[in-house]
Amino acid sequence: MTVTSKYLDSEVTSYTVSNGTVTFSAINLGCSLTELLVPARDGRLVDILQGFDTLAGYRAGKDSHNCVVGRFANRIAKSRFTLNGAEYALDANDGENSLHGGFFRWEKQVWQAESFSEADCAGVRFYRQSDDGEQHYPGTLKVCVTYTLNTKNELTLHYEAVTDKATPVNLTNHAYFNLDGEGTVLDHVVQLDCDQILAVDGALIPTGALLDVAQTDGGTFDFRTPKKVGKDIAKIPENIGGYDHCFVTHADESTVVRAGAVWSEKTGIKMEIETNQRGMQMYSGNFLKGVAGKSGVVYQKHSGICFETQRFPDAPNHPEFPSCILQPNDTYNAVTVLRFSTEK
Secondary structure, rough: OEEEEEEEEOOEEEEEEEEEEEEEEEOOOEEEEEEEEEOOOOOOOOEEEEEOHHHHHHOOOOOOOOOEEEEOEEEHHHHEEEEOOOOEEOOOOOEEEEEOOOOOOOHOOOOOEEEEEEEOOEEEEEEEEEOOOOHHHOOOOOEEEEEEEEEEEEEEEEEEEEOOOOEEEOOEEEEOOOOOOOOOOOOOOOEEOOEOOOOOOEOOOOEEEEEEEHHHHHHHHHHHHEEEOOOOOOOOOOOOOOOOOEOOOOOOOOOOEEEEEEEEEEEEEEEEEEEEEOOEEEEEOOOOOEEHHHOOOOOOOOOOOEEEEEEOOOHHHHHOOOOOOOOOOEEEEEEEEEEEOOOO
């Protein structure tokens, strides 16, 4: 296991971690993953993450490429919620709704960071304090995000937080994967251990109902048996443009379970996903359009796919959903494991 670092400017440092097979790089601007190298079946290393070649690209990017989003990932309806009798008004940055924390984005903040290396793993820990009232949320939230690569080719994303006031918390990483390293993800094969999705309205706000995937418009959302991303994507309403829905896992936040896998028949690269989170938003890059990325490549619609493990979107406004409220003296603990392999 090796860890190296280099300064990109006076505030931002890039860390590179390798086990000799898989290598990732991350910066302390938004805890952003900038590179993830995995061997293809022909032996070449493929960078399976979209993103940018420069720090300026990450500072200017508007699509949350590979960063931590919070305090509340995904959407909150009408940009408001009520907690302990008080109503909180949030930034409306997605129509009338609040998305990924509003206008003050964690992805644009410089975090404290330190690397570590042990016998069978190495990684980076990122720290940040979100003050009371930041993004209009209550409570001072102290956050630690740890990325760990081990000798089994597993990249673990671990999120921890404590608060001094009750507050909603929902953290995830918004990584855009492309296991071919180019083109679209429509031919990527996905298999999910998810029997249900959250029903949503036209603005992608949960209605509160859970739908069996087998009963969704001819099985459009049924990935229990492997199928290509593009097979049924045209059945999804044009205004949504593809998958941007929360699949219900079999986790309960106490135990890490398998959520699914994605693989490329072209490169042989496979990524399995495990998590302790109850939800996983699969987003097929529907709103990517003309984004200039790595090596001058312009990212277009469906050029990347995200698997955002998380609590249910709009949970503060749905008492029937599992609670998303972190209480003082409790610790928020979210875990996601990405396991990489190469099929011959």
